[in-house]
Amino acid sequence: MQQFIQALGAGAIWQLQTGGNYFRLVSSPSPVDIKFFRAGQEIASATQMDTGFYLKPAGGFDRIDITNATAQTIKIMVLDGDGGYDHFNVDLTSALANLRIEQASTVNQIAAVNVGTVATALVAASALRKGLRFTNDGSADVYLGGAGVTVAGGAIKIASGQTWIEDQAAPAAWYGISASAGQSVRIQELI
Secondary structure, eight states, X not given: OEEEEEEEOTTOEEEEOOOBSEEEEEEOSSOEEEEEEETTEEEEEEEEEOTTOEEOOTTOBSEEEEEESSOEEEEEEEESSSOXXXXXXXXXXHHHXXXXXXXXXXXXXXXXXXXXXXXXXXXXOOTTOOEEEEEEOSSSOEEEESTTOOTTXXXXXXXXXXXXXXXXXXXXXXXXXXXXXXXXXXXXXXX
């Protein structure tokens, strides 16, 4: 196994006189064009290839030309047999720099809502909302969902005395229903 590292200027062609049966582009920050030769004849080519590209041309190769559009350092691996490694460097710095985990700064108590046998609005939609807490203060199960929630189809069931904490669809409008009339649901809204 041979590993080669080369710094290339924009528009440069790296012509590598080396033979092998297996080629891998280990690291290339920007796409490159690659041509494979055997006995002076082009046998394969690949355009705009990124890190991770590999090729095993039948009969092998004895020269590789890599054309680079932007200035960068490229790392490749050439083998006579089949092999390699699966470690790739990934830079998440820019992605993580913009990542923000927002927490609520205000807790609002909303007046309790009486829920019965018809879907009843608990809270209207609010894009500012980051979380909700629903507590079943009644004696029968309450089911939560959208405007069409039913007792038979409600996916979120809150037993008497239990609390449901919603943080995935908190901005949505929420409704409640019960098999028994007069069930009180206490609500906290996190903004």
